[in-house]
Amino acid sequence: MDISGQAAIVTGGASGLGAATARALAAGGARVAILDRDADRGTVMAAKIGGTFCKTDVTDPASVAQALKDAAGLHGAARIVVNCAGIGPPAKVVNREGEPLPLADFMAVVNVNLAGSFNVLSQAAAAMQRLDPMGEERGVIVNTASVAAYDGQIGQAAYAASKGGIVAMTLPVAREMARFGIRVMTIAPGLFLTPLLESLPEDAQESLGRQVPFPARLGDPADYAKLVLSIVDNVMLNGEVIRLDGAIRMAPK
Template sequence: MNPSGAIAIVTGGGSGLGEATARALAAKGARVAIADVGMDKALKVAEDLGGIAVKCDVSSAEDGDALLATVTGKLGTPRILVNCAGIVAGMKTVGKDGPHSLDLYRKVIEINLIGSFNMIRLFAAAASAGDPLEGGERGVIVNTASVAAFDGQMGQAAYSASKGGIVGMTLPIARDLARSGIRVCTIAPGIFKTPMMAGLPEDAQASLGAQVPFPPRLGEPAEYAALVCHIVENQMLNGETIRLDGAIRMAPK
């Protein structure tokens, strides 16, 4: 799909991987809607890109419906969805304070996994109603998993489960949506310079980056965004999860 003139929704688009993706798509001519719970940053990014910002808790059916209604009403039929919204939480299955909090586990699953599926189902319904483009294509969905889906470390039971679920649903959803001309891919990033990572001391960031075989550094959000753009533009990419990690395989801790 040619991003130029296409309407894109980026969840978690106010910062990090989502912001970089929104900017990359806009640079290719897409009209971008930034969906985020933090509106200050989302509004700034939307203003920079000439897009719109919509407050949205991705795990809420009501917020999702409102987001799609706003985007469709203000911009038109969406063609691109990039799911970047998510949270990270660490807790061992049994720690010094007792068993893992069930509420925390549920929250991570609800936001990362259920939130991604919520956006997928609503976007797909809207995109399916659009006219087919070249090759019969109507839409492209890019989800964000993590290498933790495959190499989960200690304390990452909830996070790994949520990201593993995203990997696991990629192919069946791609098969579900094939008749509508909607492609679905997932990116599993390694260690990237996200706002969470930026909060660490520089020596800690350098130490983490050195664990990557090559290149021995943290990933740049722009590199994630570049892969999103390639997935959008390459019609044969469908039903696949792509590790973007410099060949790292995470140690147990």
């Protein structure tokens, strides 16, 4: 699909992988709407790329519906949707005091990462399937998993479960959407320089980067955005999960 002139949605677009993706799509000529909880950063980012910002809670169906409606009113229905919204607070199943992880804490991660991605995906797909096809397709949806879906570390039970769910739903959703000409893909990033890692000291960042076989550095969010653009461009990419990790395999801790 030619990105130029298309309406695009990026959740979590106020920072990190989402912000890099929003910038790249806008640079390619897309009309980008950023959906995020962070109104301050989201508004600034939208202004920088000539897009629009919609304050959104991806776990709330009504909030997502309103955001998609507002974005469509400005840009038209989205043919490109990228889900980058996510959280990942580390927590062991049983803490040092021998207490179990509260179920509410586990579900908070699953609700944002997995249910939130599905919430946006399903509502966007419902609108996308009503669009006229452009060549072979109507649109493309890209979700964000993580290498934690495969190599989850100690303290990542909730995060790995949420990202594993995104991996698992990729193929069945792609199969369902195939008859509408809507592609569904997932990217599973490794160690990337997102706001969480940016808060670490530089020597700690370099140490983490050296764990990556090649290139021996943390991933740049722009690397993620480049892959999104490639997925949008290549109609044969569908129903697949791509690890974007420099060949790293995470240790237990």
